[in-house]
Amino acid sequence: MAIEDQLKICGHKRDADVLELFLSKKELTDVIDLSRFRKLKYLWLHHNKLHEITFLTRNYCLTELYLNNNAIIDIEGLHYLPSLHILMLHHNELTNIDATVKELKGMLNLKILSLYQNPFCQYNLYRLYTIYHLPGVELLDRKRFSFANNVSKIVFDDPEDAVFVRSLKRSVMTFTSLNWNTVPKREEKYLEDRGTKPPQMLTITLR
Secondary structure: OHHHHHHHHHOOOOHHHOOEEEOOOOOOOOOOOOOOOOOOOEEEOOOOOOOOOOOOOOOOOOOEEEOOOOOOOOOOOHHHOOOOOEEEOOOOOOOOHHHHHHHHOOOOOOOEEEOOOOHHHHOOOHHHHHHHHOOOOOEEOOEEOOOOOOHHHOOOOOHHHHHHHHHOOOOOEEEEEEOHHHOOOOHHHHOOOOOOOOOOEEEEEEO
């Protein structure tokens, strides 16, 4: 209904004419498949109640996607969007940074990304981890990064951060981080009848 109302407001009679959709602040918990809008370029879905992203399977022209301020726990499905340039995911419930970064790796055109205010942000090196695996991103969480061909050329405020990122270049690497599946979601922190356990550490060896 929200989509049809938007089409009427904009006066669109053909799906092929739809280049943008404003669906923010609609209390949406789900969205119908949007593949009918093949030329869709701009999509606003922020400030809703979405948990997953399963409605963007053929929107190859999409360049800007605003999903901030939802309850998204998984971004599986975003890899179908090769043209994406701007992606806003802050203020959600993402706990697994590894899965999040993996889903975004194929987005060669992604330049602006926001991830702050997600549970995995409790890990203070998540930005460095993200920018290392997504070197094409220029603006992360409203901060500009310059990722040259050599990772040691990145300019950091904290020298220890530079040491950490350069260590990622080793052929064999042991990386210890939080097990994101054990990080409580925002609403779980306030459940009095649930015994909360501290987040567990996870060690990964990469070759």
